[in-house]
Amino acid sequence: MKILVPIKRAIDYNVKVRVKSDNSDVDLNNVKMAINPFCEIAVEEAIRLKEKGIATEIIVVSIGPKAVQEQIRTGLALGADRAVHIETDAALDSLQIAKLLKTVVDKELPDLVILGKQAIDSDNNQTGQMLAALTGMPQGTFASEVLVADGKVNVTREIDGGLQTVSLTLPAVVTTDLRLNEPRYASLPNIMKAKRKPIDVISAADLGVNLSSNIKLLKVMAPEQRKGGVKVADVAELVAKLKNEAKVIS
Amino acid sequence: MSILVYAEHDNESLKTETNKLVHAASAAGGDITVLVVGKNCGLVAQAAAKITGVSKVLVADNVAYAHQLAENVADLVVELAASYTHVFAAATTTGKNFMPRVAALLDVAQISDIIKVESADTFVRPIYAGNAIATVQSSDSVKIVTVRAASFDAAANDGSASVENVDIVKVSEKSSFVSAELTVSERPELSAADVIISGGRGMQNGENFSLLHGIADKLGAAIGASRAAVDAGFVSNDMQVGQTGKIVAPNLYIAVGLSGAIQHLAGMKDSKVIVAINKDEEAPIFQVADYGLVGDLFDLLPQLEAAL
Numbered sequence: 001m002k003i004l005v006p007i008k009r010a011i012d013y014n015v016k017v018r019v020k021s022d023n024s025d026v027d028l029n030n031v032k033m034a035i036n037p038f039c040e041i042a043v044e045e046a047i048r049l050k051e052k053g054i055a056t057e058i059i060v061v062s063i064g065p066k067a068v069q070e071q072i073r074t075g076l077a078l079g080a081d082r083a084v085h086i087e088t089d090a091a092l093d094s095l096q097i098a099k100l101l102k103t104v105v106d107k108e109l110p111d112l113v114i115l116g117k118q119a120i121d122s123d124n125n126q127t128g129q130m131l132a133a134l135t136g137m138p139q140g141t142f143a144s145e146v147l148v149a150d151g152k153v154n155v156t157r158e159i160d161g162g163l164q165t166v167s168l169t170l171p172a173v174v175t176t177d178l179r180l181n182e183p184r185y186a187s188l189p190n191i192m193k194a195k196r197k198p199i200d201v202i203s204a205a206d207l208g209v210n211l212s213s214n215i216k217l218l219k220v221m222a223p224e225q226r227k228g229g230v231k232v233a234d235v236a237e238l239v240a241k242l243k244n245e246a247k248v249i250s
Numbered sequence: 251m252s253i254l255v256y257a258e259h260d261n262e263s264l265k266t267e268t269n270k271l272v273h274a275a276s277a278a279g280g281d282i283t284v285l286v287v288g289k290n291c292g293l294v295a296q297a298a299a300k301i302t303g304v305s306k307v308l309v310a311d312n313v314a315y316a317h318q319l320a321e322n323v324a325d326l327v328v329e330l331a332a333s334y335t336h337v338f339a340a341a342t343t344t345g346k347n348f349m350p351r352v353a354a355l356l357d358v359a360q361i362s363d364i365i366k367v368e369s370a371d372t373f374v375r376p377i378y379a380g381n382a383i384a385t386v387q388s389s390d391s392v393k394i395v396t397v398r399a400a401s402f403d404a405a406a407n408d409g410s411a412s413v414e415n416v417d418i419v420k421v422s423e424k425s426s427f428v429s430a431e432l433t434v435s436e437r438p439e440l441s442a443a444d445v446i447i448s449g450g451r452g453m454q455n456g457e458n459f460s461l462l463h464g465i466a467d468k469l470g471a472a473i474g475a476s477r478a479a480v481d482a483g484f485v486s487n488d489m490q491v492g493q494t495g496k497i498v499a500p501n502l503y504i505a506v507g508l509s510g511a512i513q514h515l516a517g518m519k520d521s522k523v524i525v526a527i528n529k530d531e532e533a534p535i536f537q538v539a540d541y542g543l544v545g546d547l548f549d550l551l552p553q554l555e556a557a558l
Contacts, residue, residue, distance in 0.1 A: 016512055017378040026382050038494075093359050094350065118494065123377055124362045129320065129350035138321055138425035141347050144487065154428060158487045159343040160441070160496070161260070162432040166319065169424040178477065178494060179487055215359045218372065218385040226519055229540035231531075235553040238525065238543050246523045246540065248445070248502040249469060249558070 001148070001170075002057045003046040004110035005080065006101050006131075007039040009064055009071045010121045017121075019222045026220060035071045038116025040078075041176040044183040045114055045146060047079035054148050055112075057081050061104050063097055065089050069199060076194035077186035083197065084108075088204035093213045094122075098130035103207045105135050110171060112153065117142050117175040128175035138168040142177040251280025251370060254330060256339035256349075257298050258399075261288040261316070264297035266442050267340040269404035274397045275338050276303045276405065277367035283308060284411070285330065287323055289316035295413050302406040310416040317430070318344055321422035324351035329418055331356060331392055335370070341396040341497075342441070349396050358390035363497075365401035379493040380516035399441065400499040400520065433488055440491065443472035445502045448491055448518070449484070450476040452507020452528065452547055456484040461548070462506065464555040474498070476514045492517035507547045510535025527551075 011017055012032040020027045035043070049055040060075035061084040062068040072083045086100050105113065113132075118125035132139035140146070140155025144163065147154040148170075156165045158177045186194070204211060232238045242249045253275040258267040268284065275282050283306045284298040295309040308330070314322050327348070331337055337352065339345035341363040353360035365383075366374035372387045373395065440446060447462050447469070459473065466473050474491040475484065491498055493516040503521035508514065510526070510533055518524070519538055526539035529546050536542040543550060 011378070017381050019382050026378060095354060095357075095359050098354060120493065121378055123379065123493065124360070125346050126350040126353070126360050126362060129347065130354035130360075133324065133351035133354035138422060139347075139351070141320070142343060157343075159430075160488060161439075162430065162486070162488050164317070164430045165428040167426050167428050172424070177487065178481065213359060214389045215361070216387045216389070218387055220377070221383045221385075223376070223380055223383050223519075226524075226538045228537045229524075229542065231536070231542045231544060235543070235550055235557050238541055239554070239557045241541055242502070242523070242525070246502075248523045 001055045001111045002059070002108065003049060003055045004105065004108055004113045005042050005046050005058060005060045005075065006113070006115050007043065007060055007062050007071055007075055008036040008116070008119045009033050009062065009068045010036040010119050013037055013120060019220050023219045023221055025217065035074055036116050036119045038118060038176050040183045041178065041180050042114040042116050043075050043078050043080065044181045045176060048181065049148060050079065059084060059108060059110070061086065061101065063088060063092065063100055063204065072199055073194050074186060076197040077191040078184065081197065083199040085199050085201045086204050086207070087201055088211065090204070090211050092211060093215055094124050094126035094130055096209065096211050096213060097127050098134055099209045100204055100207060101131050102134045103209065105131070112148070112170065113173045115173070115175050117177055128173050132173035137171055137173050139173045140166055140168055141175045143174050144177050144179045146174055146180070252334045253278060253280050253282050253336040253338060254334040255282055255284045256327070256337065256345065257284050257286045257294060258340045258342055258344065259286065259288060259291060259294040261291045261294065264294045266404050267342060267399040268298060269301055270399040270402040271338050271340055271397050272301050272303055272405040274367055274402045275336070278336060278370045280335065281305050285310070287315045287318060287326060289313055299411040299413050300407045300409055302409045304409050304411040307411050307413045308416045309413060310418065312419050314419050314421045317427040319422070319425050319427060320348040320351055321425045322420045323348040324355060325420035326418055327352045328355045334392060336393045336395060338395050338397055340399050345396045349394055353394040356392060356394065358392055358394055359388060360394045360396065361386060361388060362396050363398045364395055365398050379513050380519065381512060398497055400497050433486060437466055438470065438472045440472045440474055440489070440496050440498055444500050445469045445471035446474050446498055446500045447471050447504040447506065448474035448476065448508060449479055449506050450508025451478040451482060453479060453484060459485055461551040465551065465558065468555065468558040476508045476511070505535050505539070506551065508535055509533045510538065
């Protein structure tokens with residue numbers, strides 16, 4: 001079984017982003033970048049399926065400028081077998097990303113595509129579902145458990161009221177939620193080995209996908225800052241303030 | 251201008267998110283139709299017909315829609331979408347699941363998790379866990395929008411719209427429902443609660459969350475948790491408040507043993523009043539709290555319960 005894992009280069013989880021002074025966008029100059037955390041969970045899940053003998057090959061794919069090869073190398077060091085880099089400097093929306101990924105799906109014919117449920121930069125939560133729709137695949141989003149057997153995948157999903165399990169016919173798309181697994185760290189020998197694994201570089205312009213978007217970013221503002229309030233001495237003062245000052249309890 | 255609003259419900263009752271969606275839709279302007287998709291959801295449709303500002307309710311009541319599987323719902327909405335300029339759904343796990351499929355099948359973008367409607371084509375949405383607020387304009391022929399319900403007031407319930415059945419049935423052979431394990435609680439849902447009390451890593455384990463129960467019962471509060479508490483296995487993920495969990499804006503939010511990581515603040519900083527209880531007086535949560543109480547939560551929580 002072949003698994004395709006699309007990954008995104010995003011701002012490091014611990015970095016607090018700043019808005020540019022002209023409000024045109026956020027400032028990512030000299031900001032630490034990493035694999036989007038949910039994508040890392042996707043890579044880990046694919047590796048576990050390979051370790052169980054279910055998957056035979058893992059391909060990571062990433063879209064963006066040359067710099068995304070850093071994250072591709074991380075994916076290879078974690079255990080992916082080979083990679084595809086779709087090179088473009090354009091800022092793309094989820095729909096264009098999904099269309100580019102579809103060209104990889106059409107060529108590689110994976111049995112399973114595992115993606116992160118959302119990227120922590122755009123916070124869109126769209127790409128996996130869009131790819132599923134464009135390729136006619138069923139989807140299991142926000143997965144906390146993935147069981148593959150007999151040409152099907154059973155996906156347990158984190159939903160608002162609890163958990164839901166769906167059964168999908170392969171090939172299928174799965175998007176990861178945070179409890180699916182705990183990603184491993186790449187070992188030094190594997191990081192060295194990853195340098196020799198193949199990356200197939202394709203220009204996005206050669207894939208016949210219209211890369212223009214109908215969404216225009218008008219401005220980006222810093223959020224209104226909430227001011228810290230007062231410290232109270234004890235529970236009695238807290239309850240009194242909530243009753244008499246804030247009037248949120250009676 | 252005509253807006254299709256996808257009703258949030260569980261086949262038995264209509265969720266207040268729907269009223270908030272209608273309010274958001276009315277800010278965009280135009281005729282509002284509510285679509286109820288489910289199985290045996292007649293009561294939901296009647297409730298939707300009462301929402302102020304709704305001119306029509308469409309009901310697709312079929313076993314194919316019992317669990318609102320994304321494949322079936324998306325194909326239905328795509329077929330209906332031709333008559334509308336906008337489709338609005340709540341940014342819940344239901345809306346997030348099927349709406350991007352609708353957008354992709356219509357070959358348009360989706361605008362996720364909006365917190366404000368500037369005009370019929372311009373919307374405001376948080377990015378980077380709410381550390382930046384983007385204003386975006388769409389020139390797509392139909393705008394596919396998910397709405398952060400907590401950011402909008404609820405439309406009232408003094409309307410009387412007509413209810414029509416929709417006979418379109420879409421069934422994917424590739425996806426089927428197996429089972430659901432829903433959390434049963436007497437307490438209000440996080441997304442609808444006026445008061446929320448949340449625990450973080452400082453709770454130390456899942457059993458200690460029972461310290462929050464008595465307080466929650468006295469305040470009629472829902473119980474939430476930080477991602478750290480969920481990651482540590484203290485409580486289930488459906489209690490998670492934050493960037494990747496639920497986004498809430500109650501009147502009162504009490505954060506207990508919770509440091510206030512930016513990802514958590516993203517989910518609750520629009521609460522009207524925030525209380526923080528933490529033994530670390532340098533914890534970032536105090537920077538956003540209206541009232542901070544420094545001390546050991548294991549001493550303070552029983553005191554608080556007794557004082558209420």
